[in-house]
Amino acid sequence: MDINNLCLGTLCLTDASGYEIKKMxxxxxxxxxxxxxxxxxxxxAKLSDQGLVSYREEAQEKRPNKKVFSITPEGRQHFFDNLMQTEPSEQYRSDFMVLMMFAHLLPEQRLEQIMQTQISQVSAELEILKGISESCCELTPGMRFTLEYGIAANTAVLELMQRRHKPLLKEIARHQQGKEKR
Amino acid sequence: MDINNLCLGTLCLTDASGYEIKKMxxxxxxxxxxxxxxxxxxxxAKLSDQGLVSYREEAQEKRPNKKVFSITPEGRQHFFDNLMQTEPSEQYRSDFMVLMMFAHLLPEQRLEQIMQTQISQVSAELEILKGISESCCELTPGMRFTLEYGIAANTAVLELMQRRHKPLLKEIARHQQGKEKR
DNA sequence: ACATACATGTAAATAGTTACATGATTTC
DNA sequence: GAAATCATGTAACTATTTACATGTATGT
Structure with missing residues (x-):
């Protein structure tokens, strides 16, 4: 799913400027x-050239002008075709996990710091998702589901990290000592 | 964490060919x-030019020759420095979630298919992770943790999908009818 | 006969990100 | 006085994927 389709998708929900799409x-x-x-x-700009979106320029008081984009019938059809064809694939790339993979090479203090950073980030993400889910009432059921999905995943890994944090540090220390003796 | 560091990291664990690093x-x-x-x-090739890894060519019977890479002391130091500096950031990109976000635009059959595909993929991933965790005994505690992390996240979202699957389809159908009436 | 595993490598294409450029207004 | 919000856009750079090229051996 590329950036073109994300723009088309957003414009299926409401007219918006580039800035507003990003903000959303x-x-x-x-x-x-x-x-x-x-x-x-x-x-x-490319979608506009292709006739999949149109735009009007809106002057604003005390703000820069904005280009408000609308999706055209062709754009709607194009987006629908893509939704029907796109496979639900996923990609996850985690530097945190790479760091943990080589945890046995790191000093305890650094490991502690990595864990704390990750716990903070996941907690923050979780609070944000819960916040949107509670406060925002204009969400489609599908959007609510994506929030639930994020909450479920983050809750689970947060629980894991809190539970395994201390024992893991000990296991790693033991592993490092084991290596030294050989 | 780029590909260079992943190679250095793997070679900290054991000597390996490019093929073997990828396989791992x-x-x-x-x-x-x-x-x-x-x-x-x-x-x-680049790491070799920089003197961070060295290699020997190994002839094999009934197999193509392979280049077996080893990390040099400079490579080890370089990797350590990177582990000390790299922030534990993460990026997740999901076409499944984008599709779900626009679920209200899709026919029920397609939605059913998307959900089933995702459930299958997450289940398969989960089985793989559990399999490695059980069968492989040469893992460092940190590697075990990355498996636990994946198991925790996948278990949670799988449970969510199984629980919310049917109700969600109904919610979306209701939402679509609501739109039509206006 | 066909696919998969083993094994290395290159080149083109893709799809971004990051930084830069500009500038008013508002909040801390 | 600095930082953030609003607002649009370009250009260089980065990193990676995909496809191609080559070849043996083994399993189905």
Whole structure:
């Protein structure tokens, strides 16, 4: 699912500027999809050239002008076709896990720091997701599901980290001593 | 954490060929890190030029020759420095979640199919992780932890999908009818 | 006969991210 | 006085994937 389709999808929900599209993903769906200005503006320009979106320029008081994009019937069809074809694949890349994989090479203090950072980040993410789920009432059932999904995954790994944190440090220390003796 | 460091890390554990490094990640740690030949061979060549790894060519019977790489003391130091500096960041990108986000635009049959595919994939992943965890005894405590982490996350989302699968389809159908009436 | 495992490597294409450029307004 | 929010856009860079090229041996 590329940035073009994410723009089309968002514009199926409501008209929006590039800035607003980015804001929406950053605020509510960053747990499964990143977006940056450097990709969103060229994407909207390209979609406009292809006739899949149109836009009107809106002047604002005390704010810069904005380009408000709307999806065209062709854009809607194009997006629908993509939804019907796209496979539900996933990719996860974690530096935290790579660091943990080589935990036995690190001093205890550094490991403690890595664990604490990860616990903080997952906790923060969890609070954000819960916050959106509670406060926002304009969500579709599918959107609510993505929040539930994030909450379930984050809750589970947070519980694991809190439970295994201390024992793990001991196991690693024991492993390091075992290696030294040989 | 780039491919160079993944190679150095693997070679801290044992000498290996490019093929073997890829196999190790593919077999046991693909749940948080992808590797492909197109990135691994150039990376090893570069590391060799920099003096961070060395290699010997090994002839094999009934098999092509292989280049067996070893980490040098400089390589070990370089990898350690990186482990000390790398932040435990994570990125997750999910087409499944994007599809679910726009579930209200899809026919029930397609939604059913997406859900079933995701359930199968998560189940399969879970079985693989449990399999490695049980059968493989040469894992460091940190590696075991990465498996536990994957098991925890996948178990939680699988439970969620099984529990919310049917009710969600009904909620979405209701939402679609609500839209039509307006 | 066909697919898979073993084994290495290159080149083109993809899909981004990061940094830069600009500038008003508001909040701390 | 600094940082954040609003707002759009470009260009260089990075990292990686995909496809191609080559070849043996084994299993189905």
């Amino acid at each position: 993903f950053e605020d509510s769906f960053s747990h499964f999809q990143a977006v940056s200005f450097g990709s969103i503006y060229p994407a909207l | 990640f593919e077999d046991s740690f693909s749940h948080f890190q992808a590797v492909s030949f197109g990135s691994i061979y150039p990376a090893l």
